[in-house]
Amino acid sequence: xxxxxxxxxxxxLSDEAFRAAVQTFLADHHPRHLRxxxxxxxxxxxxxxxxxxxxxxxxxxxxxRRYGGMGLSAxxxxxxxxxxxxxxxxxLPDHGIILxxxxxxxxxxxxxxxxxxxxxxxxxxxWCQGYSEPNAGSDLASLRTEAVLDGxxxxxxxxxxxxxxxxxxxxxxxxxxxAKGGRKQEGISFLLAPMDSPGITVRxxxxxxxxxxxxxxxxDNVRVPKSNLVGEINRGWSMAKALLGFERIFLGSPRQSAxxxxxxxxxxxxxxxxxxxxxxxxxxxxxxxxxxxxALFETFADRLRxxxxxxxxxxxxxxxxxxxxxxITDTMMExxxxxxxxxxxxxxxxxLDPAGLFLTARAATIYGGSxxxxxxxxxxxxxxxxx
Amino acid sequence: xxxxxxxxxxxxxxRDSAQAIARRGxxxxxRDWRDRLPGxxxxxxxxxxxxxxIGLRVDEADGGSGLGMLxxxxxxxxxxxxxxxxxxxxxxxxxxxxxxxxxxxRLSGDRIVLLAWQERAGSLDPAGGASFAxxxxxxxxxxxxxxxxxxxxxxxxxxxxVLVPRDAAxxxxxxxxxxxxxxxxxxxxxxxxxxxxxxxxGRVLDEAALATAAYLLGVIEGALALTVDYLKTRRQFDVPIxxxxxxxxxxxxxxxxxxxxRASVESAAACLDGGAVGAExxxxxxxxxxxxxxxxxxxxxxxxxxxxxxxxxxxxxxxLYLRKAMVLAPAYGxxxxxxxxxxALQSPMDDIVDGVADGP
Numbered sequence: 136x137x138x139x140x141x142x143x144x145x146x147x148l149s150d151e152a153f154r155a156a157v158q159t160f161l162a163d164h165h166p167r168h169l170r171x172x173x174x175x176x177x178x179x180x181x182x183x184x185x186x187x188x189x190x191x192x193x194x195x196x197x198x199x200r201r202y203g204g205m206g207l208s209a210x211x212x213x214x215x216x217x218x219x220x221x222x223x224x225x226x227l228p229d230h231g232i233i234l235x236x237x238x239x240x241x242x243x244x245x246x247x248x249x250x251x252x253x254x255x256x257x258x259x260x261x262w263c264q265g266y267s268e269p270n271a272g273s274d275l276a277s278l279r280t281e282a283v284l285d286g287x288x289x290x291x292x293x294x295x296x297x298x299x300x301x302x303x304x305x306x307x308x309x310x311x312x313x314a315k316g317g318r319k320q321e322g323i324s325f326l327l328a329p330m331d332s333p334g335i336t337v338r339x340x341x342x343x344x345x346x347x348x349x350x351x352x353x354x355d356n357v358r359v360p361k362s363n364l365v366g367e368i369n370r371g372w373s374m375a376k377a378l379l380g381f382e383r384i385f386l387g388s389p390r391q392s393a394x395x396x397x398x399x400x401x402x403x404x405x406x407x408x409x410x411x412x413x414x415x416x417x418x419x420x421x422x423x424x425x426x427x428x429x430a431l432f433e434t435f436a437d438r439l440r441x442x443x444x445x446x447x448x449x450x451x452x453x454x455x456x457x458x459x460x461x462x463i464t465d466t467m468m469e470x471x472x473x474x475x476x477x478x479x480x481x482x483x484x485x486x487l488d489p490a491g492l493f494l495t496a497r498a499a500t501i502y503g504g505s506x507x508x509x510x511x512x513x514x515x516x517x518x519x520x521x522x
Numbered sequence: 523x524x525x526x527x528x529x530x531x532x533x534x535x536x537r538d539s540a541q542a543i544a545r546r547g548x549x550x551x552x553r554d555w556r557d558r559l560p561g562x563x564x565x566x567x568x569x570x571x572x573x574x575x576i577g578l579r580v581d582e583a584d585g586g587s588g589l590g591m592l593x594x595x596x597x598x599x600x601x602x603x604x605x606x607x608x609x610x611x612x613x614x615x616x617x618x619x620x621x622x623x624x625x626x627x628r629l630s631g632d633r634i635v636l637l638a639w640q641e642r643a644g645s646l647d648p649a650g651g652a653s654f655a656x657x658x659x660x661x662x663x664x665x666x667x668x669x670x671x672x673x674x675x676x677x678x679x680x681x682x683x684v685l686v687p688r689d690a691a692x693x694x695x696x697x698x699x700x701x702x703x704x705x706x707x708x709x710x711x712x713x714x715x716x717x718x719x720x721x722x723x724g725r726v727l728d729e730a731a732l733a734t735a736a737y738l739l740g741v742i743e744g745a746l747a748l749t750v751d752y753l754k755t756r757r758q759f760d761v762p763i764x765x766x767x768x769x770x771x772x773x774x775x776x777x778x779x780x781x782x783x784r785a786s787v788e789s790a791a792a793c794l795d796g797g798a799v800g801a802e803x804x805x806x807x808x809x810x811x812x813x814x815x816x817x818x819x820x821x822x823x824x825x826x827x828x829x830x831x832x833x834x835x836x837x838x839x840x841x842l843y844l845r846k847a848m849v850l851a852p853a854y855g856x857x858x859x860x861x862x863x864x865x866a867l868q869s870p871m872d873d874i875v876d877g878v879a880d881g882p
Contacts (some may be wrong), residue, residue, distance in 0.1 A: 230586050383723035419865040424782075426809055451778050506772070513629075514770035519778060521765045 143192070146204055150521050153211050157218040160193060160242055168291070171223035171394075178228050178261055178303035181184050187259050189221060194256055195232050196432070197382075202240060202248070203256045204292060209381055211231045211441040220390035228300050231255040231262035233382070235308050238325070242366040242374050251327075263330075265295035265309030265352060266375070272297075273508045274319045276312075276372060280310040284361065291334075291357040301337050303348035305330050325371035327363040343494050381445050384436065386503045387452020390428045396425055397464040401486055417466055424459050431455070437446040447516040450509040457499035457506060464493040525792065532589075533819045547747060549839050552605035552846075556703025558617075560671030560716045564634075567671075567719065575610060577617055577624060581730065585629050591791035592728060595662025595736035599787075599878035602740020605846050607704060609668035609739065612636040614731040616676040619683060619721045634671060635685070637730070638709050639678040639723055646855050646863070648678040648723040652711055658692075659684050659714040669707030670696055676845055677711070690714050701845040707729040725799075729808045731854035732794070735807075735814035736787050738850055742780050742818050743795035745825040745843035749773070752829055753842075769828060776824055779817040784814040785809040799865045808860035808867070814859070815851040822847040 145153055157415070164187050169176065188194040191319065195203035196215045198204020207215060218259025236255055254260040271278040291311060291495045307328050314322030334357035366374050392415055399418065405408040430437040435449055467489035480488035514520045525533075542565060544551055555561055561831055570576055578594050580586020592613070607838060616637040617624040627633040640663060641651030652661035677684045686693055692714040697705040750773055753764030763769055790806035798806060822844035826833040831841050852859070 212810035334717055389782060415865060418859065419861050423812055423861065427782045428812055431782055433789065434785050448781070451774075451781050454774075455778055455782070467731040510771040510774040511767070511773045513777065514764075518770075518773055520750070520753055520773065521762045522769050 144200075145207055145211060150210060150214060154214050154218060158222075159222060160191070161218065161222045164188075165222065165224055169225040171485075172225050173488070173491060174194070174329075175300070175348050176225050176343065177190045178260040179301065179507060181225060182258065188227075189256050190256060195236060195432060197233075198236055198240065198252075202252050203235075204236075205377060206281075209442075210436075213384075213436050213439065216385055216388065217390065220394075221390060223394070227305055228261050228263075228265045229521050229522050230299070230304075230308075231306075234264060235262050238308075238374060239365065239512075240520075242325075244362075247327075247365060261304045262306045262308060263298050263301040263304035263350075263352075264296055265307045267297045268294060269296050273505055276323070278310055278323065280309065280311050282313055282324065282326055285358075287361050288358045289361060289363065289498050291326065291328065291354040291359065292355075293354050295352040295354075296340075297349050298352045300329070301352050302347065305385050307335075307352065308365075310371050310375060314356050316505070318346050320372040322369055323372040324368050325374055326359065327357045327365065328354075328357060332357045334361065343497060345367055348453055370440075381439055381449075383449050384432070384439070384445060384452065385451075387428075387432060387435070387449065387456045389425060389432050389456065391461045391464060391499070392425050392456055393518070394430065394465075395460055395492060396421060396490060397434050398486060399489075400491060400517040402467055405481070405487055406472075408468055414466075420465055421459070421466065424455075428452075428455055428459060447512060450504070450513055453503060454489045454509050454513075457488060457496075464489070468493050527768070529592065533593055536589075536593055536597050538660060540554075540666075541758055542573075542602035542606075543569065543606065544600075546600070546603045547744060549553060549605045549744070551841055552607055552703075552842055553839070555607045557699070558703075559705075561704040562609065562671055564631075564671070565676065565681075569609050570608060570610060571629060576613055576631055577629035578627065579614055579618045580621065580624050582779050584624055584625050584628055584840060586617070586624065589730060590795040592788065592795055594729070594733055595787055595791045598733040598736035599740040599743070602737035602846075603744040605702075605741070605744070607668070607702075607841055609634075609671070610731045611730050612667050614733070614742075615639075615723075616683075616727045618729070619676060619723060619726050620685075621720070634670060634673045635676055636665045636666055636672045637678070637723070637726075638669075638675040638686075638726065640665045643852070644856070644859060646727065648727060650681040652677055654679045654681050654684055654716070654718055657715060657717070659686065659711045659716050661711055663709045664706075664711060665713075665853075667700075668708045669706055669709070670697060670705060675709060677709070677724045682722075683721045684716040686711070686714055686716055686808050690716070691778040700849045702842070702850075703712075703845075704847075706825050706847070725803075727854060728804060729794070731811045731860075732787065732790055733809045734850055735783075735810045736791075737786050738814040738818040738847065739780070739783050739849070741846055742776075742783055742814075742821045745822045745840060746773075746776055746780055748840055749776075749825040749828050749842070768823075772824060772828065775819045779820060783810075783814050783817045786810040803869045805864055808855075808864040811855055811856045812864065814861040815857040816859050818847040819851050820823060861879065 166184055166249040169184055188296040195204035196207045196212050201207035212486045232255060236252060239251055258342050266275060268278050268280060280295060282289040282291045295309060303309040307324055307330055310323050312322055338351045340349050340351060402443040403414060408414045432452060435445060438445060475479050475490055537784050554797030574587040575597060578589050582588035613634060613636055616635045628635050639648040643663060652659055672688055674685060674687045677686055680780050692712040694710045696708040700706050752771055754762055755774060756763050787810045790810035793806040794803055825840045826844055829838060831839050832838045
């Protein structure tokens with residue numbers, strides 16, 4: 136098996152020593168100008184940081200060491216993510232690292248693993264994720280982009296959307312319909328396609344900030360080799376779904392809200408609202424919600440540290456975190472008064488950007504399973520309420 | 523704040539032993555003792571003594587069980603889930619303050635002592651109300667739960683503690699009926715003879731506030747279990763009402779509050795057991811009590827609404843949970859009071875928040 140970089144044995148370190156190592160690594164290597172970026176970075180902006188992580192063997196915390204990952208335990212992955220978030224490290228174009236890599240490691244053929252994994256680590260392949268479609272969002276299993284086998288090739292037709300950073304990617308992994316009739320989840324397969332394939336068209340979508348963060352991707356008789364199927368035909372749904380195991384805890388990390396609360400405090404001091412008792416009671420409620428969220432997050436993290444798996448109730452974290460994040464930015468907008476309607480941060484200080492953070496927060500209750508879908512799932516799987 | 527396996531096993535055993543008094547969800551005793559003096563069962567009280575609960579927080583050297591707040595909170599939660607009427611929190615606070623003077627008869631449950639600390643509603647100050655001078659206690663203490671069943675009161679004053687037998691000359695007890703069917707008493711002291719004992723109630727009141735938060739967690743869990751069960755069985759429009767999305771989402775929101783309350787209470791207990799004192803301990807307790815008080819009122823209110831008309835009747839148990847929350851949400855400080863105290867203390871999240879604000 137290929138091991139492009141010999142990584143140190145992080146699991147030999149204690150949790151405290153590992154946390155210190157992550158802090159040191161970030162302080163030593165993270166490009167200063169990329170800290171706490173106001174928007175999702177494009178590949179040309181993030182490339183240097185990606186390659187720094189890769190060259191030190193720090194790019195893929197969850198992958199086993201024999202594939203060039205860090206081979207971290209769940210407990211150390213929690214520390215890794217926590218420290219990166221606390222530092223305000225720039226998020227990478229990371230779909231290959233977080234989503235595709237682990238799926239290939241579990242379900243891919245030996246050829247697929249040895250071909251694709253090293254190219255993710257080297258930055259040669261930048262992946263995007265083709266799951267959602269215009270009529271398959273929360274109801275993802277209704278997806279209609281289809282792939283038909285024609286001799287030794289799959290022929291793909293259809294449209295994907297909300298494809299994050301597709302304009303930067305040179306490969307896409309996608310869920311396609313390969314069988315009709317029967318349960319809609321059972322006719323879905325997992326395919327890999329180069330983005331320069333004839334018939335693929337990418338159209339960036341401007342998000343509410345007017346950033347081109349995601350795209351529509353159109354497939355018009357796109358042909359890829361039969362061998363680009365990952366796992367068994369018609370089993371793509373359960374593969375893709377099983378992928379997000381304990382990683383779902385990260386959607387409920389307290390860091391996003393902690394960061395926002397710090398900005399709220401900064402803003403309140405700047406605007407003179409900090410000593411207003413009405414504001415201070417609002418702030419205290421938010422601070423208490425964050426502290427309790429942190430405690431709840433730790434109870435789930437403790438389960439992971441004890442080697443237990445997480446149940447569907449981990450979604451409680453995602454719901455609470457995203458809604459708390461929104462309530463914090465709502466409070467920012469309230470104290471910002473007319474500044475709330477201005478396009479640029481107050482006085483050009485990007486730490487004083489209530490409107491920008493408020494807009495960013497809109498997405499938190501939508502992506503990764505909307506709050507409403509999460510509540511549907513919890514009602515049925517945790518409370519056992521009837522359909 | 524990971525808890526080791528032995529400790530988890532201990533906590534599980536305490537929870538199991540609580541089922542000997544009443545099984546989770548069984549509130550018949552709470553219903554039976556409503557509006558009936560003394561409001562609780564002395565035989566059950568002795569059993570609690572046998573189980574080591576009254577002196578759970580008293581050092582082993584002083585005859586207690588020497589257990590921590592995690593254990594006490596687990597027990598209080600179980601008691602809350604069955605709306606147990608016995609005044610364990612007020613008695614446990616008294617014997618803990620008495621320490622080596624706790625005495626085997628009090629720890630066994632033969633003699634019931636309750637803490638009388640409060641000058642007025644909405645206060646956390648144990649010093650006011652009653653004063654001790656020249657060997658005599660004067661003034662009054664208010665809002666003492668289950669006082670009619672007590673054999674004596676441990677009274678806090680600015681100068682120290684005074685132990686007052688129930689039949690002491692100069693003590694009159696005025697009972698105010700409470701929403702949960704029990705009573706909150708005002709104790710009037712008119713030159714009651716006694717002697718001063720050393721002791722500072724501050725820490726013990728924080729522990730009582732946290733235990734009350736844990737009891738409220740039990741109230742929340744009990745009301746929620748009853749309500750989710752009702753959503754599954756009650757049929758309207760030919761379907762179980764729990765199939766309606768609005769009700770499902772509301773039930774999930776209440777479940778989230780229950781989960782936050784549990785995390786808040788248990789992390790505060792672990793914080794105290796870990797040796798936290800002063801502002802750190804107070805902030806943890808205030809956080810947990812503010813959460814538990816608000817969440818208990820929210821969950822029990824919504825439990826009534828989700829039950830519909832039957833929830834508004836005396837025969838339906840869900841109302842017992844609401845009326846217990848009405849008594850205990852404000853006890854040892856309500857949500858607003860504890861939020862104020864939390865804001866005045868150095869917030870434990872400040873380092874996280876300020877750490878982020880440092881920026882590049």
